[in-house]
Amino acid sequence: xxxxxxxxxxxxxxxxxxxxxxxxxxxxxxxxxxxxxxxxxxxxxxxxxxxxxxxxxxxxxxxxxxxxxxxxxxxxxxxxxxxxxxxxxxxxxxxxxxxxxxxxxxxxxxxxxxxxxxxxxxxxxxxxxxxxxxxxxxxxxxxxxxxxxxxxxxxxxxxxxxxxxxxxxxxxxxxxxxxxxxxxxxxxxxxxxxxxxxxxxxxxxxxxxxxxxxxxxxxxxxxxxxxxxxxxxxxxxxxxxxxxxxxxxxxxxxxxxxxxxxxxxxxxxxxxxxxxxxxxxxxxxxxxxxxxxxxxxxxxxxxxxxxxxxxxxxxxxxxxxxxxxxxxxxxxxxxxxxxxxxxxxxxxxxxxxxxxxxxxxxxxxxxxxxxxxxxxxxxxxxxxxxxxxxxxxxxxxxxxxxxxxxxxxxxxxxxxxxxxxxxxxxxxxxxxxxxxxxxxxxxxxxxxxxxxxxxxxxxxxxxxxxxxxxxxxxxxxxxxxxxxxxxxxxxxxxxxxxxxxxxxxxxxxxxxxxxxxxxxxxxxxxxxxxxxxxxxxxxxxxxxxxxxxxxxxxxxxxxxxxxxxxxxxxxxxxxxxxxxxxxxxxxxxxxxxxxxxxxxxxxxxxxxxxxxxxxxxxxxxxxxxxxxxxxxxxxxxxxxxxxxxxxxxxxxxxxxxxxxxxxxxxxxxxxxxxxxxxxxxxxxxxxxxxxxxxxxxxxxxxxxxxxxxxxxxxxxxxxxxxxxxxxxxxxxxxxxxxxxxxxxxxxxxxxxxxxxxxxxxxxxxxxxxxxxxxxxxxxxxxxxxxxxxxxxxxxxxxxxxxxxxxxxxxxxxxxxxxxxxxxxxxxxxxxxxxxxxxxxxxxxxxxxxxxxxxxxxxxxxxxxxxxxx
Amino acid sequence: xxxxxxxxxxxxxxxxxxxxxxxxxxxxxxxxxxxxxxxxxxxxxxxxxxxxxxxxxxxxxxxxxxxxxxxxxxxxxxxxxxxxxxxxxxxxxxxxxxxxxxxxxxxxxxxxx
Numbered sequence: 001x002x003x004x005x006x007x008x009x010x011x012x013x014x015x016x017x018x019x020x021x022x023x024x025x026x027x028x029x030x031x032x033x034x035x036x037x038x039x040x041x042x043x044x045x046x047x048x049x050x051x052x053x054x055x056x057x058x059x060x061x062x063x064x065x066x067x068x069x070x071x072x073x074x075x076x077x078x079x080x081x082x083x084x085x086x087x088x089x090x091x092x093x094x095x096x097x098x099x100x101x102x103x104x105x106x107x108x109x110x111x112x113x114x115x116x117x118x119x120x121x122x123x124x125x126x127x128x129x130x131x132x133x134x135x136x137x138x139x140x141x142x143x144x145x146x147x148x149x150x151x152x153x154x155x156x157x158x159x160x161x162x163x164x165x166x167x168x169x170x171x172x173x174x175x176x177x178x179x180x181x182x183x184x185x186x187x188x189x190x191x192x193x194x195x196x197x198x199x200x201x202x203x204x205x206x207x208x209x210x211x212x213x214x215x216x217x218x219x220x221x222x223x224x225x226x227x228x229x230x231x232x233x234x235x236x237x238x239x240x241x242x243x244x245x246x247x248x249x250x251x252x253x254x255x256x257x258x259x260x261x262x263x264x265x266x267x268x269x270x271x272x273x274x275x276x277x278x279x280x281x282x283x284x285x286x287x288x289x290x291x292x293x294x295x296x297x298x299x300x301x302x303x304x305x306x307x308x309x310x311x312x313x314x315x316x317x318x319x320x321x322x323x324x325x326x327x328x329x330x331x332x333x334x335x336x337x338x339x340x341x342x343x344x345x346x347x348x349x350x351x352x353x354x355x356x357x358x359x360x361x362x363x364x365x366x367x368x369x370x371x372x373x374x375x376x377x378x379x380x381x382x383x384x385x386x387x388x389x390x391x392x393x394x395x396x397x398x399x400x401x402x403x404x405x406x407x408x409x410x411x412x413x414x415x416x417x418x419x420x421x422x423x424x425x426x427x428x429x430x431x432x433x434x435x436x437x438x439x440x441x442x443x444x445x446x447x448x449x450x451x452x453x454x455x456x457x458x459x460x461x462x463x464x465x466x467x468x469x470x471x472x473x474x475x476x477x478x479x480x481x482x483x484x485x486x487x488x489x490x491x492x493x494x495x496x497x498x499x500x501x502x503x504x505x506x507x508x509x510x511x512x513x514x515x516x517x518x519x520x521x522x523x524x525x526x527x528x529x530x531x532x533x534x535x536x537x538x539x540x541x542x543x544x545x546x547x548x549x550x551x552x553x554x555x556x557x558x559x560x561x562x563x564x565x566x567x568x569x570x571x572x573x574x575x576x577x578x579x580x581x582x583x584x585x586x587x588x589x590x591x592x593x594x595x596x597x598x599x600x601x602x603x604x605x606x607x608x609x610x611x612x613x614x615x616x617x618x619x620x621x622x623x624x625x626x627x628x629x630x631x632x633x634x635x636x637x638x639x640x641x642x643x644x645x646x647x648x649x650x651x652x653x654x655x656x657x658x659x660x661x662x663x664x665x666x667x668x669x670x671x672x673x674x675x676x677x678x679x680x681x682x683x684x685x686x687x688x689x690x691x692x693x694x695x696x697x698x699x700x701x702x703x704x705x706x707x708x709x710x711x712x713x714x715x716x717x718x719x720x721x722x723x724x725x726x727x728x729x730x731x732x733x734x735x736x737x738x739x740x741x742x743x744x745x746x747x748x749x750x751x752x753x754x755x756x757x758x759x760x761x762x763x764x765x766x767x768x769x770x771x772x773x774x775x776x777x778x779x780x781x782x783x784x785x786x787x788x789x790x791x792x793x794x795x796x797x798x799x800x801x802x803x804x805x806x807x808x809x810x811x812x813x814x815x816x817x818x819x820x821x822x823x824x825x826x827x828x829x830x831x832x833x834x835x836x837x838x839x840x841x842x843x844x845x846x847x848x849x850x851x852x853x854x855x856x857x858x859x860x861x862x863x864x865x866x867x868x869x
Numbered sequence: 870x871x872x873x874x875x876x877x878x879x880x881x882x883x884x885x886x887x888x889x890x891x892x893x894x895x896x897x898x899x900x901x902x903x904x905x906x907x908x909x910x911x912x913x914x915x916x917x918x919x920x921x922x923x924x925x926x927x928x929x930x931x932x933x934x935x936x937x938x939x940x941x942x943x944x945x946x947x948x949x950x951x952x953x954x955x956x957x958x959x960x961x962x963x964x965x966x967x968x969x970x971x972x973x974x975x976x977x978x979x980x981x982x
Contacts, residue, residue: 020918023895023946027914030896045913052915059923 001032001042008046011053013060024049075387079394086363088767090395093359096760097399100352102406103753107345107746121256122195123288127326128159128298130285136318139592141329145281146273152285152305152321153189158298159287159323161189164268166283167259171242171532171692173722180529180692180724181223181263188267191218193288194258198250200224201235208267217241218250218265227263242532259284278313279577279652281592286326298323315577344499344750351495351754355761358488360392362768486801489761493805493842494812496751496758500841501813503751504834505827512826514737519668519677521607525696525729526703527567530714531721534691538655541689544718549601551713552697557706559698562602563685567694567725568670568732577652578681580638593634595651595681597689603665605696606729613645613663616684620662625684628659632667634679655687672736674825692722696729703728752841759845766798767853777857787858794854795847802846810835877961880910880920885929885950885958892933892949895921921948929954 005028009021028045035041083090121127130152131141144152146164153162163186170183184190188204197203198218207213217239219228228234238245252265268283276282289298302321310316371384530548533541545563552561578591602608603615611632620627628649635644644661651659667677699706704726711723777790817829827834877885880902887893887901895917903911912920924930925948933949950958972978 016918016922020895020922024914024918027896027899027917031899031913048913048915050915052913052919055916055919056922059919059926063926 002029004042004046005049008049008053011050012056016056071383071386072390075383075390078387079391083391083394089359089363092760092764093356093395094399094402096352096355096359096757097396098403098406099753099757100349101400101403102410103348103403103750104345105404105407106410107341107750124327125325126289127194128287128289128295128323129326129329130159130162130287130302131322131324132281132319133322134319134592141322142592143281144283144285145278146276146283147278148281148309149187149283149285150270150274151309152302153287155305155308156287156298156301158290158293158301160290161193162285162287163187163189163193164273164283164285165190165259166268167262169692170264170266171534172240173242173532174240179722182261183264183266184258184262185266185268187270187273190265190286193286196253196256199253200232201248201250203250204265204267209269210271211269214249215241215244215246216249216267217246218252219248220252220256220261220263220265221254222261223263224251242534278309279315279592287323295323295325341746344502344747347495347499347502348750348754348757351492351499351757354488354492354495355757358492358761359764361488362764364388366768489758489798490801490805490808492758492761493802493846494809496754496845497806497809497838497842498813498816499751499754500838501810501831501834502817503747504837505813505817505824505829505831506747508827508831508834509825513673516669516673516826517609517666518670518673518733518736519608519666520729520733522729522733524700524703525606525698526706526710526726527729527732528695528697528707528710528726529567529692529722529724530563530695531692533721536691538688541691542685542687544721545685545689545693546599547717548695548714549599551716552695552710553601555706555709555713557700558710559700560601560605561695561697562599562605563693563695564596564598564602565690565694566596567696579650579652581648581650581658591638593679593681595683597685597687598682599685602696605698607698608668609666611664611666612643613661615663616682620684621686625656625686626658626660627662627684629663629665629682630661631665631677631680631682633677634681635664637679649681651681651683653683653687656683659683670736755841755845758842759849761849762798762802762846763849763853766794766850767856777860778863781860782863791851791854791858794857795850798846798850802842806839806842810838813838875961876964877957879906880912880916881924882958882961883910884920884924885954888930888948889950889955889958892947894936894945894947896945898948924954927953929957 002025005025009017009024012021028049032041032045035044130144132144132148133140133142144164149162149164152159153164156162165187166185168183168185169180171180173179186204188206188208191197191203199221201218204216204218208216219234219239224230224234228237231237234248234251237248239248246266250265273283287298289295299321302323306320310319374384531541531544533544536544549561549563552558578593578595580591598616600616600618600621603610610629613629616627616629628651630638630644638644639647644664647661649659649661650657665680665682668680669675669677671677697703697706697710707726711726714721714723780790781787814830817824817831821829874881883902883905884898887898887905893901895914899912899914899917902917921930925932928951930948931951933947936945936947938945969978
């Protein structure tokens with residue numbers, strides 16, 4: 001029996017066993033004997049022993065927890081006292097962290113909201129975009145015709161499903177009020193391809209595959225919310241499209257966006273696509289890679305389809321397909337801006353953390369004596385580490401929380417900094433959403449991350465302090481060592497300098513971008529869409545728009561008016577086959593370039609510049625068109641190293657025949673100032689013009705002030721026709737330059753913040769040096785040193801650190817800028833102005849940060865200073 | 870040191886009382902608890918020594934010497950109450966006296982007094 005009890009005794013803590021084990025065995029034996037032995041008594045004694053063991057462990061744990069709790073309370077009290085004594089340190093550490101966290105959260109929220117809209121569909125990585133490509137003609141990415149889409153959809157097995165998309169407008173006339181809304185025309189495969197299901201109703205299906213069936217439409221969540229008042233019975237309602245009513249069959253989920261905002265999805269029918277001419281390219285084509293297939297597999301199959309098309313149809317020599325991940329293509333335009341912002345944010349965070357390390361280090365040095373005393377009085381290393389970690393944790397939590405609280409305010413400031421016509425509001429609408437949805441997680445992640453970072457950062461410093469505290473004598477001497485802190489300050493200066501130079505370069509790049517001639521003069525110009533005359537004959541349409549222009553030009557204050565198919569130069573225009581007659585092309589080869597019809601007044605109204613030859617004149621619009629004007633990009637691509645003026649070409653549109661090039665126009669940089677403009681041919685306004693035209697009106701004074709009278713002038717021709725989208729041309733042009741503008745503002749703010757943070761670091765070091773050397777400074781003053789001399793001496797001590805940091809920072813920034821030359825625009829990586837800016841900013845920051853505490857040194861009262869220690 | 874759990878649990882209270890009367894060792898204490906409580910409390914070895922360990926660690930009880938029994942048998946460690954243990958007992962007695970007084974005022978004790 002004894003062996004059984006002995007083995008159960010092992011369940012008890014060793015100390016308990018040693019103290020009471022033998023007595024317990026005796027008591028067990030006594031009780032067992034008294035109970036008369038037997039199985040029952042044995043089982044009962046074993047149960048007693050086991051339950052007792054659980055109880056003893058429970059008592060121990062409870063005592064340990066209570067003891068620990070008492071320890072933490074004591075530590076917290078001590079912490080409160082110690083932080084209360086160092087208000088400057090507390091404020092600085094919190095401010096540094098709050099600044100860094102706020103800056104990062106702001107930039108990340110703003111950057112992601114403005115520059116990157118997260119796709120709302122499933123597995124976006126496997127969605128591919130397929131382009132038509134003719135490298136012989138320099139056309140790498142082009143849209144695709146209906147018949148070619150059907151060919152590749154049916155013959156390529158690596159992509160399934162494959163959808164065609166056309167982004168355009170939808171015309172509705174409700175209560176006699178006409179309007180154009182953005183719409184995507186899509187094949188029935190579209191939503192299935194993206195894995196998006198309508199929130200209400202159904203997707204397009206076989207009912208919409210062919211024309212002649214149901215005339216249906218799927219509305220976006222935004223349209224359903226704003227225009228249908230979230231009507232749960234919206235399905236089945238007919239919307240008054242100008243071409244005839246369409247029935248709502250589905251409502252898209254919230255947040256769905258593809259190729260920009262839209263109100264509707266309208267079905268594209270297979271028979272209509274198949275009946276289209278193969279040369280009329282209109283459609284973006286998207287496909288999803290099937291499981292197990294690679295882009296290479298898709299490309300091989302696409303090559304085969306392209307070869308067959310080239311063989312079967314004339315005019316497609318050199319033509320092929322290009323397949324790319326859609327994600328990569330869509331982020332291309334904003335990548336430089338994003339990279340710049342992310343690099344900047346990383347540097348800011350780095351400087352803030354180094355700054356924090358400096359502060360912690362100074363703090364630990366300052367507390368060496370105290371730690372030594374506490375150690376000598378019996379505090380364990382763990383206990384001291386706990387106190388110090390608690391301090392770091394509290395400061396980091398408060399700092400990070402304050403920073404996050406400041407973020408919404410800063411976001412408002414950022415929005416206020418960006419001019420109102422920059423299209424930030426559209427993307428920035430997602431900022432409140434981002435705030436509402438992400439902030440709790442983001443906040444928790446930021447706070448935890450910051451706290452862990454701060455604790456890890458302080459660990460080596462605290463470790464050192466604790467080690468020193470174990471050696472009472474050396475511990476009391478240690479605070480004269482500032483070498484490590486100086487090194488940290490040098491690192492900060494390096495990073496801040498590099499960032500200031502980077503900011504200088506970013507500002508100069510943005511300045512060059514903004515100064516680039518975008519090819520139009522938007523000041524004083526009003527843009528609008530007019531007319532809905534699709535049902536009229538072509539000749540009636542042209543005469544209607546001509547009358548409108550004349551009516552508008554008769555208004556006092558209007559200098560010139562002109563029309564063309566679209567106001568937005570970014571919109572894809574009709575493509576047509578163009579054959580250059582005087583150039584050695586292979587017989588039958590048609591080029592595909594964008595072209596647009598323009599009337600006589602357009603160039604002057606939009607402020608477009610003729611570089612060579614002449615603009616259109618009124619005689620060009622009489623009889624059959626015989627002339628055309630091309631842009632710089634067209635000339636450079638097709639007539640390299642010679643003037644195209646006088647050359648002839650054929651435009652394969654029925655209204656046009658052989659055209660002589662009479663002028664070269666400056667490129668309109670509608671894809672942004674740094675992006676190459678696409679080649680463009682302008683032909684006199686003739687033939688099958690669109691039923692709605694974009695109109696430019698150049699006026700004296702404020703263009704919006706003329707909006708009413710221009711509308712009246714349009715209605716004086718036909719009061720039933722719509723006037724839509726009235727806006728200053730500047731608003732549109734601002735969209736072209738929005739990204740460089742926003743980047744410039746943000747990078748500059750962050751650079752100044754970093755300069756400030758490094759100044760805080762320098763301030764801390766100098767202030768600490770002054771404090772620890774009070775008695776020495778006092779003695780020197782007593783011996784006759786002038787305050788100015790002492791100040792100069794302290795400033796001089798920081799000079800080598802600052803100079804070395806500045807030098808290394810400059811070298812780093814220049815090296816980085818040379819590597820990132822593609823992000824720069826119109827500015828050399830070694831830019832004296834940017835370096836000068838950094839020198840001035842850092843000089844001011846460090847100078848001030850050194851001088852302020854040094855000035856305090858000059859005011860030390862020698863007798864008091866010598867009494868202190 | 871946190872205050873010991875109040876009011877005292879019956880077993881804690883009885884052990885303190887018995888040890889205040891006379892220091893004694895584990896088995897004897899076990900018997901006396903049973904006697905005094907009329908069998909209501911009959912701690913086994915596991916719970917008795919758990920309680921003793923707890924009272925020792927709280928400074929209410931302490932070992933007061935080792936007794937060697939005549940003949941064979943392991944030496945017995947005697948336990949007695951400390952001054953803290955005594956003051957806790959006094960405090961508990963006062964608390965109970967107040968209760969008794971309140972009970973008397975309500976005549977709950979009847980002719981018992």
